[in-house]
Amino acid sequence: MSKIKILDLQKIKEKNKAEFELKKDGYRARVVVHMGTCGVASGATNILTTLLNEISNIRLKDVNVIPSGCAGLCAYEPMITIETVDQPPVKYVDLNEEKTKEVFKEHIMGGKPVKKYALVSGNEATY
Amino acid sequence: MERFRAYAMLCAGIGCIEKGAMKVKEALESELKKWGLHEEIYVVPTGCDGFCGEGPVLSFYPDAVFYSIPSVEDVPKLVEEHFLKGRVYHKLTIPGPYHKTDIPSMNDVPFFRYQALRVLRNRGLIDPEKIEDYITRDGYLGLAKALTRMIPEEIVKVVADSGLRGRGGAGFPTGKKWELGLKIKSDLKFVVCNGDEGDPGAFMDRSVMEADPHAVIEGMIICGVATQSHKGYIYVRAEYPMAVRRLQKAIDQCYEAGLLGSNIFDTGFDFDLEIYQGAGAFVCGEATALMRSIEGKRGMPRPKLWRSAVKGLWDKPTVLNNVETFANIPQIVLNGSEWYRSLGTEKSAGTKVFALTGAIKNVGLIEVPMDTTLRTIIYDIGSGIKKKGRKFKAVQLGGPSGGCIPEDYLNIFVTYEDIEKSGAIVGSGGMVVMDDSNCMVSTAKFFLDFTADESCGKCVPCRIGTKLMLDILTDICKGQGKEGDIETLKDLSEDIISTSLCGLGQSAPNPVLSTLRYFKNEYEMHIRDKWCVTGVCRDLCTFYIDESLCKGCGACVRACPSKAIIGEKKKPHMIIQDNCVQCRSCWDTCKFNSIKILPLSARKAGEAEIAAMAAALTEIPAERELVEVTR
Numbered sequence: 001m002s003k004i005k006i007l008d009l010q011k012i013k014e015k016n017k018a019e020f021e022l023k024k025d026g027y028r029a030r031v032v033v034h035m036g037t038c039g040v041a042s043g044a045t046n047i048l049t050t051l052l053n054e055i056s057n058i059r060l061k062d063v064n065v066i067p068s069g070c071a072g073l074c075a076y077e078p079m080i081t082i083e084t085v086d087q088p089p090v091k092y093v094d095l096n097e098e099k100t101k102e103v104f105k106e107h108i109m110g111g112k113p114v115k116k117y118a119l120v121s122g123n124e125a126t127y
Numbered sequence: 128m129e130r131f132r133a134y135a136m137l138c139a140g141i142g143c144i145e146k147g148a149m150k151v152k153e154a155l156e157s158e159l160k161k162w163g164l165h166e167e168i169y170v171v172p173t174g175c176d177g178f179c180g181e182g183p184v185l186s187f188y189p190d191a192v193f194y195s196i197p198s199v200e201d202v203p204k205l206v207e208e209h210f211l212k213g214r215v216y217h218k219l220t221i222p223g224p225y226h227k228t229d230i231p232s233m234n235d236v237p238f239f240r241y242q243a244l245r246v247l248r249n250r251g252l253i254d255p256e257k258i259e260d261y262i263t264r265d266g267y268l269g270l271a272k273a274l275t276r277m278i279p280e281e282i283v284k285v286v287a288d289s290g291l292r293g294r295g296g297a298g299f300p301t302g303k304k305w306e307l308g309l310k311i312k313s314d315l316k317f318v319v320c321n322g323d324e325g326d327p328g329a330f331m332d333r334s335v336m337e338a339d340p341h342a343v344i345e346g347m348i349i350c351g352v353a354t355q356s357h358k359g360y361i362y363v364r365a366e367y368p369m370a371v372r373r374l375q376k377a378i379d380q381c382y383e384a385g386l387l388g389s390n391i392f393d394t395g396f397d398f399d400l401e402i403y404q405g406a407g408a409f410v411c412g413e414a415t416a417l418m419r420s421i422e423g424k425r426g427m428p429r430p431k432l433w434r435s436a437v438k439g440l441w442d443k444p445t446v447l448n449n450v451e452t453f454a455n456i457p458q459i460v461l462n463g464s465e466w467y468r469s470l471g472t473e474k475s476a477g478t479k480v481f482a483l484t485g486a487i488k489n490v491g492l493i494e495v496p497m498d499t500t501l502r503t504i505i506y507d508i509g510s511g512i513k514k515k516g517r518k519f520k521a522v523q524l525g526g527p528s529g530g531c532i533p534e535d536y537l538n539i540f541v542t543y544e545d546i547e548k549s550g551a552i553v554g555s556g557g558m559v560v561m562d563d564s565n566c567m568v569s570t571a572k573f574f575l576d577f578t579a580d581e582s583c584g585k586c587v588p589c590r591i592g593t594k595l596m597l598d599i600l601t602d603i604c605k606g607q608g609k610e611g612d613i614e615t616l617k618d619l620s621e622d623i624i625s626t627s628l629c630g631l632g633q634s635a636p637n638p639v640l641s642t643l644r645y646f647k648n649e650y651e652m653h654i655r656d657k658w659c660v661t662g663v664c665r666d667l668c669t670f671y672i673d674e675s676l677c678k679g680c681g682a683c684v685r686a687c688p689s690k691a692i693i694g695e696k697k698k699p700h701m702i703i704q705d706n707c708v709q710c711r712s713c714w715d716t717c718k719f720n721s722i723k724i725l726p727l728s729a730r731k732a733g734e735a736e737i738a739a740m741a742a743a744l745t746e747i748p749a750e751r752e753l754v755e756v757t758r
């Protein structure tokens with residue numbers, strides 16, 4: 001990255017946003033894998049690998065996978081958050097490989113959130 | 128709170144915020160004021176109901192109408208129609224949440240509902256290893272503002288006016304510290320971030336450094352601008368490898384992007400930053416010991432003849448703040464002090480991050496406005512005690528420097544004022560919940576064991592005093608307690624507090640004092656009756672099966688590691704005292720509450736005596752010193 005000027009901040013913001021914004025003809029879904037120490041300790045790395053494998057198996061190009069920090073509920077790790085076009089993000093908890101595969105198939109591919117593994121939908125309040 | 132006729136609940140989920148929810152809030156408030164309605168209708172930012180596609184979303188309570196407000200220009204008409212004319216403004220309504228998904232929304236789940244994220248605003252949203260993600264969430268805009276549109280005095284003023292207090296433990300006003308840091312003239316000044324986090328049960332700072340390292344870095348650079356300092360250190364314990372890695376990566380990215388180094392944003396301002404890894408000694412979290420450690424010396428506190436802001440690292444003026452304190456800064460500079468003060472109380476403004484652990488269901492990391500009660504945190508956010516049948520006993524705040532707060536005080540706010548009156552401290556934010564299977568004498572012993580071990584050894588009262596206290600507590604837990612021990616503990620506490628050099632010694636007796644204040648009779652029963660009612664102290668209890676309650680299910684027989692329980696199926700069981708090792712496994716397993724914990728003397732007592740002891744074993748009232756907590 002070259003040196004950033006103040007005016008670049010807005011440009012980076014817009015570019016990054018546009019690149020990763022969910023839309024029908026761009027990224028259709030975003031999967032956040034919560035990978036703080038707590039998440040990694042309870043197997044988040046495995047969940048990430050599972051997801052990436054599923055995605056590369058069918059050469060999916062429109063799903064964006066992001067490793068991120070702890071989502072706060074350390075007791076329910078590993079957790080992921082899935083957001084698809086037109087739907088609020090859904091947090092899945094206590095995952096393992098099988099559950100992740102099921103969620104991948106049903107929610108990301110089928111567009112139907114899997115209620116039994118889901119804890120909550122929506123965004124957290126920041127004010 | 129005053130009573131309002133109606134509430135306008137504005138979604139403050141990031142989806143809606145990004146789409147301008149806060150502008151809608153301002154417009155709404157000024158419009159309500161225009162009509163003189165601001166005392167009747169209250170605008171509250173709330174959690175997310177999941178209409179993220181249609182934000183900013185506003186709902187009215189008690190009317191239960193949902194509006195989507197794409198532009199602030201719609202606000203006057205909405206207020207006119209809805210509040211003045213009293214009719215629904217159909218142009219903007221959206222169907223209620225019932226029509227959405229069947230997965231609970233943020234407002235349905237107490238863990239999320241009561242939180243307000245500022246420090247943790249990017250948690251789980253961005254890739255902490257990508258600077259672009261941080262910038263997309265308005266990252267480094269605060270720094271840009273500080274460098275181009277503010278003079279150092281203004282930055283210090285906004286931080287002072289915000290009421291932000293140090294989140295590392297003592298709660299010292301951050302603005303005051305920075306003011307001094309700016310005033311002092313020196314060829315070299317330092318900014319130091321304290322990421323040592325040594326309290327047992329605390330993991331706030333680690334999570335912040337892991338989830339949002341750039342926020343800490345931006346806060347530090349802003350501090351550099353405000354105090355005219357050009358060099359910073361982040362002190363992190365080496366036991367936090369992921370935090371160290373992510374911070375290092377973030378620092379590298381900053382150098383590459385010109386956000387660290389020379390001539391930042393072409394303003395002529397230079398700032399360098401490096402990580403210093405500590406070896407994980409508790410005392411190195413103390414500001415002066417930490418600075419010695421960075422100097423390459425043994426981490427020991429020095430007398431506070433002058434403030435660190437005057438003479439700190441290498442005897443140069445140094446502003447040292449906690450990780451969470453710094454992570455608050457970019458948002459304060461960007462949004463102003465009024466914004467920061469919109470949450471919390473007068474003396475404790477804003478939000479605080481807590482690490483919620485122990486015997487609680489939702490172990491995790493939370494951030495709440497400081498005027499949240501302990502009860503909300505423990506029973507709503509934490510979802511109460513984890514183990515079925517167990518009851519809440521106390522919550523430990525502030526780690527080894529803090530104290531325990533019992534049930535009676537759960538209605539106090541987690542503000543510096545209220546918590547201090549209860550005998551504990553807010554500390555850095557570790558919150559360990561204990562249920563009624565915890566022995567308070569052992570809890571105090573645990574913390575003294577920790578401080579005696581971590582005392583750097585420089586001052587006699589701390590080095591020897593904590594050891595003496597630990598010896599007395601160990602004796603009490605082993606059944607060798609004597610009359611007068613409680614008084615000796617109190618005496619020693621006073622001496623250690625008043626004669627130790629640093630905060631470690633000055634606060635080390637707190638866990639003992641606070642348990643003595645609320646659970647004195649547990650100490651007395653340990654000493655006088657040789658009885659630990661929770662069965663934690665093995666030498667002070669006898670496990671006994673109440674035959675009238677035992678169903679003979681055999682669960683305890685299977686749980687017992689030393690084959691001490693006998694009995695036929697479906698008939699009352701019995702414990703062979705000679706085989707029992709007092710491990711408490713049977714008590715933990717029994718679903719019928721038939722295992723009773725009696726004093727040591729019951730081991731040799733006859734049937735009749737035991738029956739009498741068991742009968743006396745009703746609820747033990749805690750002898751508490753009642754304090755008025757007023758706000």
Ligand SMILES: Cc1cc2nc3c(=O)[nH]c(=O)nc-3n(C[C@H](O)[C@H](O)[C@H](O)COP(=O)(O)O)c2cc1C
Nearest residue numbers: 293294295321324325412413414448449452630631
């Ligand atoms: C024994 C001891 C341990 C401490 N440990 C920490 C720590 O781990 N993290 C921290 O930020 N402050 C710790 N402090 C408090 C620091 O001395 C200092 O007050 C604080 O870092 C200042 O930052 P703040 O004003 O932002 O809170 C400790 C103090 C003592 C006496």
